[in-house]
Amino acid sequence: MKNWKRVGKDKKYKLKYRKMIKRSFKAPDGVVYDFDLMAGLDVACIFALTKDNKVILARQFRPGPELVLDELPGGKIEKDQTPKEAAEKELLEETGYKGDLKLIRRTYRSAYITTVRYHFVATNCQKIQEPKNEGNEITETILMTISEFKKHLKTGNLTDTATAYIGMEYLKTIK
Numbered sequence: 001m002k003n004w005k006r007v008g009k010d011k012k013y014k015l016k017y018r019k020m021i022k023r024s025f026k027a028p029d030g031v032v033y034d035f036d037l038m039a040g041l042d043v044a045c046i047f048a049l050t051k052d053n054k055v056i057l058a059r060q061f062r063p064g065p066e067l068v069l070d071e072l073p074g075g076k077i078e079k080d081q082t083p084k085e086a087a088e089k090e091l092l093e094e095t096g097y098k099g100d101l102k103l104i105r106r107t108y109r110s111a112y113i114t115t116v117r118y119h120f121v122a123t124n125c126q127k128i129q130e131p132k133n134e135g136n137e138i139t140e141t142i143l144m145t146i147s148e149f150k151k152h153l154k155t156g157n158l159t160d161t162a163t164a165y166i167g168m169e170y171l172k173t174i175k
Contacts, residue, residue, distance in 0.1 A: 001028070002028045004025040004026060004027050004028070004033075005025065005026045006023065006024070008024045010022070010023050011023075012039070019038070020036055020038060020039060021037045021038075021039050021114065022034055022035070022036055023037055035112070036112070037112050037114055038113045038114070040109065040114050040115035041076040041078075042076070042077045042083070042115055042117070042118065043074055043075060043086075043109075043115060043117050043118070044074055044075065044084075044086040044087035044090060044117075044118045045072055045073075045074035045117060045118070045119055045160045045162075045163035046072060046087050046090065046091050046121070046122050046163070047072055047119070047163050047166070047168070047171075048121075048122035048125050049122065049124075049171070050097070050124075050125050050126070050143065051124050051126065054144060055072075055143065055144045055145070055146060055148075056073065056091075056095050056097050056125060056141065056142075056143060057070040057071060057073075057142040057149075058070075058071055058072070058094040058095055058131070058139040058141065058142070059140040059141075059142050060094075060137065060138060060139045060140075062159065067157070069157050069159065070142050070152060070157070071159055072160045072164060072167075073090050073094040074090050074094075074160060074163070075093075083106075083118040083120075084101055084120070086118075087101055087103075087118070087120045087122070088101060091122060093131065093132045093134075094131055094139045094141075095131055095139070096128065096131050096141060097125040097126065097127050098125065098126060098128050099122035099123055099125030100122060100123050101122045102120060102121050103118060103119070103120055104166055104167065105119045105166050106118050106119065107162060117162070117163070119162065119163045119167065120163075120167075121167045123171075127141075150174070153165075
């Protein structure tokens with residue numbers, strides 16, 4: 001299959017609380033199709049381990065599922081940041097930890113969202129401060145063994161499961 005060609009200019013609009021883009025593409029057969037895409041900022045997600053190989057999680061309330069979840073740290077990449085700078089900032093702010101960061105992979109969030117997700121692994125992490133809670137982002141730092149985290153991952157009670165699997169595969173903690 002040949003790639004489709006983007007035609008025309010993006011038309012930006014708002015749909016309640018979401019920024020949207022109407023984007024047109026010409027298919028290989030010449031037909032032009034319009035797509036409504038949700039515009040999203042790129043994000044950095046981190047699978048982080050302490051020096052003694054404990055997984056570092058941020059416990060926080062998530063309004064979508066209406067639950068407190070134990071999640072991998074991460075967040076949006078600001079316009080003036082590289083993905084690595086954003087990962088360092090989010091890891092430190094949400095958990096108080098700093099470590100050796102490596103970008104492992106990037107993936108797309110969804111077929112109809114413009115967000116790119118950057119997956120990092122952080123090793124040799126050390127706690128250097130308490131989490132910096134601001135606004136509605138209130139976190140507690142949780143540490144789990146790899147075995148405990150694998151059980152937690154199977155529950156589905158976290159949002160960055162792709163980062164978890166990518167990180168564990170990279171570190172060879174899953175088979």
